[in-house]
Amino acid sequence: MRILLIGEYSRLHNSLKEGLLELGHEVTLVSDGDDFKNYPNDLSFDAKWSKSKLLHYPRRAFHKFLKFDIAAFERGIRFYFLLPKLKHFDIVQLINEASVNTIVSFEIFLLKKIIAQNKKLFLLSSGADAICVQYMLDKKFNYSILTPFLENPTVSKEYPYILRYISKSHLKLHHFLFQRIKGVIASDFDYAIPLQGNEKFLGLIPNPINTVKIDYISTEIKHRIIIFLGINRHNYFKKGIYFFEEALQIIKEKYDEKVEIIITENIPYQDYISSYSKAHILLDQVYAYDQGYNALEAMAKGKVVFTGAEQEFTDFYQLTERVAINALPNVDELVKEMSFLIENPHEIVNIGKNARAFIEKEHDYVRIAKKYVSVWE
The missing domain is CATH 3.40.50 (Rossmann fold)
Incomplete structure (x- = not known):
């Protein structure tokens, strides 16, 4: 055709x-x-x-x-x-x-x-x-x-x-x-x-x-857990970026020696992809039931993505393991989820593997x- x-x-x-x-x-x-x-x-x-x-x-x-x-x-x-x-x-x-x-x-x-x-x-x-x-x-x-x-x-x-x-x-x-x-x-x-x-x-x-063009990056946590936030000013409120910013302030104070935080703003697509390549956790958006495109590509790379992953999504794909973190518009909940991952880095590895497998199965x-x-x- x-x-x-x-x-x-x-x-x-x-x-x-x-x-x-x-x-x-x-x-x-x-x-x-x-x-x-x-x-x-x-x-x-x-x-x-x-x-x-x-x-x-x-x-x-x-x-x-x-x-x-x-x-x-x-x-x-x-x-x-x-x-x-x-x-x-x-x-x-x-x-x-x-x-x-x-x-x-x-x-x-x-x-x-x-x-x-x-x-x-x-x-x-x-x-x-x-x-x-x-x-x-x-x-x-x-x-x-x-x-x-x-x-x-x-x-x-x-x-x-x-x-x-x-x-x-x-x-x-x-x-x-x-x-x-x-x-x-x-x-x-x-x-x-x-x-x-x-x-x-x-x-x-x-x-x-x-996924042919997106390499899976096996999770290695050597020293610090790297958290990435890419800000698009055109979508700042729509994506609930201010929740992430406030949560990151708390995480930085709480785990200063355990985390590295990378923040970019309004950069071209290829630069955005390159910027988060070494991150373990990517913060995408809070006001969603499902993943958007940026979240899915990051999941394909094996990142743990904070994004939409509501019950409707979980039920539709019949998931029994987490492939992403359901990011709610609530700073305390975001801090709680990030803290859990920082204190249990093996979960970062597991969710990253699950994320890649999910993309290969459902989004090929x-x-x-x-x-x-x-x-x-």
């Missing part, structure tokens, strides 16, 4: 592409690289001009006074000029409801072109979208990435980007898509749970992880690619 993947978050489409290529399919990935993460693609619609130093201040002024981001318009224009290369595909899959991430009316125009010149259209729920955002606003989860906002609406500038998915303009795009897609696939439980009962929902397909990129093909067909 000829397959077109539009958009990228967290390397999901890149790994899926690698699995599909192994199965003999022809795949084209078009994306903007996902900002500073700079993920690979075959064709790019990245807003390079708008992000240049020359347009930095005009862009800020437009956004401040007119509430208009010229980068969004540039992405749409660049995607428009790629349209002649995006024809005659058997399958088109969008990374989410705003995969081009341009002005809504322009996005609908571009998607009409894509639909007209290709066959089947599918949608991924792998990030914020209209259905999951409304589910979170209705407080149907025990906690979610919207919890900080619901507790204090002035907490951060992060949330207007998420809340736009329930805006009147975006809902036009949402309804447009759901009238035309063959179906929507969820990448983990945080997106699958809100979709339960929706007639377009095709089920959960776990994130594909290319070729096996997951077969699941996508089955659903698409």
Whole structure:
């Protein structure tokens, strides 16, 4: 089959592409690289001009006074000029409801072109979208990435980007898509749970992880236990990073001679991967029921990851041993879990082994690619 993947978050489409290529399919990935993460693609619609130093201040002024981001318009224009290369595909899959991430009316125009010149259209729920955002606003989860906002609406500038998915303009795009897609696939439980009962929902397909490219690092603890926290300022509150920061302060005071703490901020994907390579423990996020892509890749390396690992996740995969630490939005609980690992380093070794085995069994990129093909067909 000829397959077109539009958009990228967290390397999901890149790994899926690698699995599909192994199965003999022809795949084209078009994306903007996902900002500073700079993920690979075959064709790019990245807003390079708008992000240049020359347009930095005009862009800020437009956004401040007119509430208009010229980068969004540039992405749409660049995607428009790629349209002649995006024809005659058997399958088109969008990374989410705003995969081009341009002005809504322009996005609908571009998607009409894509639909007209290709066959089947599918949608991924792998990030914020209209259905999951409304589910979170209705407080149907025990906690979610919207919890900080619901507790204090002035907490951060992060949330207007998420809340736009329930805006009147975006809902036009949402309804447009759901009238035309063959179906929507969820990448983990945080997106699958809100979709339960929706007639377009095709089920959960776990994130594909290319373990061929990810070496398992056998855990060796020589002197200090190394704990890594990679901060993305765009997701600071959504991931509950402040819980980790507070917990680390306590851990540093409690185990100063036993731990080494590494903290990075807003670094490209490849640098992020390199930075945590020597760590034993990686702190990912607290407001999740399941693991996101960064957590899964770290688990594949044999790291002990503090992330989403709720009961729904454990039950679904019928796990009897821990493959990750369920990180709750509670400093005392985080300190308790970290303290246990520091005082019982053999558990770090065991969980790291379990994590790698879990990824190989449930997230293998070729096996997951077969699941996508089955659903698409």
